[in-house]
Amino acid sequence: MNKAWRGIDWSQPWFQPFAAVGATIGADPHVDLHASLSQTAADLRNARGLPLRFVSQENLPADTAYESHIYATGEVPTRDNLHDAFNALVWLHFPETKQWLNRLQAEELSRAGVASERGRARDAATLFDENAVVFLYEDDALAAALRDFQWQALFVAGRDAWSKRCAVVPFGHALLEKLVAPYKAVTAHAWPLRLAADSSLDEIDHALAASLREARDTLRGGRSFAPLPVMGIPGWCEDNADPAFYADHSVFRPGRRSQ
Structure with a gap:
């Protein structure tokens, strides 16, 4: 290795x-x-x-x-x-x-016990541990765009906000493994966290642990997170400088959420 x-x-x-x-x-x-x-x-x-x-x-x-x-x-x-x-x-x-x-x-x-189904809390913890990114934001409109699958608002109209009013920090180790050889469809489970984009890892860790503790009783597997195609993040892929990059609906899918 x-x-x-x-x-x-x-x-x-x-x-x-x-x-x-x-x-x-x-x-x-x-x-x-x-x-x-x-x-x-x-x-x-x-x-x-x-x-x-x-x-x-x-x-x-x-x-x-x-x-x-x-x-x-x-x-x-x-x-x-x-x-x-x-x-x-x-x-x-x-x-x-x-x-x-x-x-x-x-x-x-x-x-x-081990043999039973994981249940929603363990399922959510596993998904987070394997595939999460932390979405740091100071602008509620950006967090809403993420939750509502508004990719144009988040990545095109909101492009100048990245690294200033929002940022993404990877957490999931399976996600990091996939990113050794990245491809367009790599999609993370995003956890929005109201925190400055330039926060230190120690600050993020402390705030993240607190937010997950507070949410424990409402965690419900994959539905607790917002899907985020990470190659759409400005600066993470040269091709996404062209707005047409986000027209691929097989990756940047429209939302169909009830919650």
């Missing part, structure tokens, strides 16, 4: 929040990834206050759920692939939010 990790173009805008740490961790193919990640996470804790460590997948007992193991031990089983390496990077940059997601998953697993 270190070879593939070193091949990532950290200059891409979607990797920028993670670039300094990601490029450093993947720089030496002879350094053990788990040891490097754990060293970087030396000051971090899980939701129970236990030291956070990244360990081999073999450390996960066969009869124990992944999220339950993290909650009980502080160990994050990490396979030798990009998917899990990006998950580790998100832990390093959004520890408070990851703690909350892990606590929710572990509590729901303890209550309902």
